Amino acid sequence: MNIPQPAHAARLGRPRLLIIGCGDTGMHVLERLAGRKRVFALTSSPRRLPELRAAGAIPLLGNLDCPRQLARLRGLAAHVLMLAPPPGQGEGDPRSRRLAAVLRRPASKARVRPAAMGLGRLRIRQAAIVAKPRLGALARGAGAITVVYASTTGVYGDARGRRLSETTPARPASARGRRRVQAEAAWRSAGPARARQARLRLPPWRAVVLRIPGIYGRDRLPLERLRAGLPRLAPGEDVYTNHIEIGDLARALEAALYRGRPQRIVHAADGQDLKMGDYFDAVADAAGLPRPPSLPAAQVRAAVSPAMWSFMQESRRLENRRLAAELRVRLRHPSVRHALGEWYPPES
Numbered sequence: 001m002n003i004p005q006p007a008h009a010a011r012l013g014r015p016r017l018l019i020i021g022c023g024d025t026g027m028h029v030l031e032r033l034a035g036r037k038r039v040f041a042l043t044s045s046p047r048r049l050p051e052l053r054a055a056g057a058i059p060l061l062g063n064l065d066c067p068r069q070l071a072r073l074r075g076l077a078a079h080v081l082m083l084a085p086p087p088g089q090g091e092g093d094p095r096s097r098r099l100a101a102v103l104r105r106p107a108s109k110a111r112v113r114p115a116a117m118g119l120g121r122l123r124i125r126q127a128a129i130v131a132k133p134r135l136g137a138l139a140r141g142a143g144a145i146t147v148v149y150a151s152t153t154g155v156y157g158d159a160r161g162r163r164l165s166e167t168t169p170a171r172p173a174s175a176r177g178r179r180r181v182q183a184e185a186a187w188r189s190a191g192p193a194r195a196r197q198a199r200l201r202l203p204p205w206r207a208v209v210l211r212i213p214g215i216y217g218r219d220r221l222p223l224e225r226l227r228a229g230l231p232r233l234a235p236g237e238d239v240y241t242n243h244i245e246i247g248d249l250a251r252a253l254e255a256a257l258y259r260g261r262p263q264r265i266v267h268a269a270d271g272q273d274l275k276m277g278d279y280f281d282a283v284a285d286a287a288g289l290p291r292p293p294s295l296p297a298a299q300v301r302a303a304v305s306p307a308m309w310s311f312m313q314e315s316r317r318l319e320n321r322r323l324a325a326e327l328r329v330r331l332r333h334p335s336v337r338h339a340l341g342e343w344y345p346p347e348s
Contacts (some may be wrong), residue, residue, distance in 0.1 A: 014038040016077035017257070020064070020099070021084030022052060025150070025215065028250035029081060030055050040076060064095040070102045079257050080147045082187070086179035093183035096149070100190035103145065104205055144204040148256045149187045153213045153242055153269070155180050159316035161240050166211070166265040166322055174310060184209050188263045208260030210268040213242030213318065215249060216336065218343050226284050231295040231303050232277035239315035241276045242269045245333035255327040266327060271320035272335045276312065279336060286340040 014037050019026045022041040030039055034056030041057035043049070044064070052059035062069040064084055080103065086093035156164055157173035172178045191205030233239065244252070252268045260266065277294065284291045301309050323329050333339035 015079065016040065017079045017081065018042065018073065018077040019057070019081045019083065021082065022048075022057070023083065024220070025246060025249060025253070026081070026083050027055060028246055029253055030057055032250055032254055037079075038077075042073070064099065067098055067102075070099055073099070074102050074105060078145055080145070081253060081257070082147060082149045086183050089175075091175060091178050091182065093179050093186060096183040096186040100147070100186045100207075103147065104190045144206040144262075146206045146208070146257055146260070147187055147190075148208045148210060148253055148260060149184065150253065151180050151184050151209050151211045152177070153211045153267070153316070153318060154314070155184070155211065156314075156316055158314040161315045161317065163317045163319060165319045166267055173314070176310075184265075191263070204262075206260070206262040208256045208262075209265045210252060210256055211265060211318075212249065213244055213267075213269045215246050216243055216339070217246035218339075220246060221283050221287070222280060223283070223287060223289065226280065226287070226289045226292060229290070230292060231300050232280045232292040233300055233312060234294045234296055235275075235277065237297045238275040238277045239312060240317045241274060241279060241311075242316070242318045243272070243274065243279070243336050244268050244270055245331070245339050248329070248331045248333055251332075252323060252327060252329050255329050259327050261326060264322070264326070266322045267318045267320045268323060269318040269320050270331055270334055270336075271318060271323075273317055274336060282337055282340060286344040288344075 016038045017033060018040045019029060020042045022030065022043055026041065030041065030052075033039055039057045040060055041052045042060045042062050042064075043052060044062065046061060049059040049061065060073075062073075064070065065087075082096065082099070084095065086095060154174065154177040155170040155172050156168065157171045157177060159168075170177075170181050170184075172181055187207040188209065190207060248270070249268055252266075256266065277292075281291050283289075295303075297312075300312065304312070333342070
């Protein structure tokens with residue numbers, strides 16, 4: 001006989017997840033997990049608090065560049081999704097370095113009886129981070145602290161169209177890529193040595209890095225670019241790009257929380273060979289828009305933004321065997337053309 005529990009008791013029993021940087025991708029993850037987990041979402045914008053609350057999260061107002069606020073995240077959840085990017089300048093990522101250092105430390109004991117260390121002792125006022133550090137995951141009898149870091153395939157730089165696996169060394173050509181490499185290293189190396197872990201009674205540390213290519217979705221297609229008539233590279237100078245549909249990315253991030261191997265790198269990509277110009281042409285054809293003009297590289301460079309041009313200078317193809325074999329993710333949109341065919345079905 002099942003005895004219904006009070007609503008607050010059901011909430012208390014749910015495992016906790018902390019999402020740091022809850023933008024578009026984070027909202028897709030939140031949509032999947034809000035009913036099954038107690039999700040905390042960190043944002044630096046007060047304007048986003050109602051949106052996050054309406055989506056089922058407990059919104060936390062905090063700044064990754066403020067070390068005093070980061071300390072209060074310790075012990076809040078045994079699972080963490082780090083979706084926030086590095087700063088826009090510099091060679092490293094002090095945000096990841098500081099946050100990893102905070103999360104790996106043992107949380108101090110709360111001034112409450114052990115039996116009373118439930119969620120009721122966690123106080124969140126005005127959606128700001130005010131929870132006192134406590135035993136966290138250890139107090140709840142949880143196992144490993146798992147952090148999934150959302151990185152980028154830009155860490156490889158220009159591979160001249162070669163096919164890359166997760167064991168291919170990173171060779172970033174831009175400061176943006178170098179910052180990501182430093183962030184990955186901060187998370188993967190944050191776990192203490194086994195002897196020190198046992199001495200301090202720390203939980204095991206598991207960091208999983210997802211290297212993510214271009215994200216697309218029904219509401220994330222380059223339609224405005226196509227309407228503006230911006231050019232594509234001529235076929236002889238075009239580059240290979242890689243893609244993942246945002247819903248599939250959310251599923252990969254969720255799978256990494258539970259199935260990701262410690263300190264492992266996984267390509268969250270569909271594994272398809274597709275050149276950038278062919279991607280623009282496919283979207284244009286599906287949406288009933290004119291194809292972009294095909295121009296030599298020098299003319300394209302003069303017409304597009306510096307950020308866009310930097311992407312047009314890197315060509316690589318990604319293997320995604322670990323996504324299927326280790327995370328056991330079966331993509332619902334295995335290619336861009338598959339997704340476009342679903343979103344823009346041909347008229348009968």
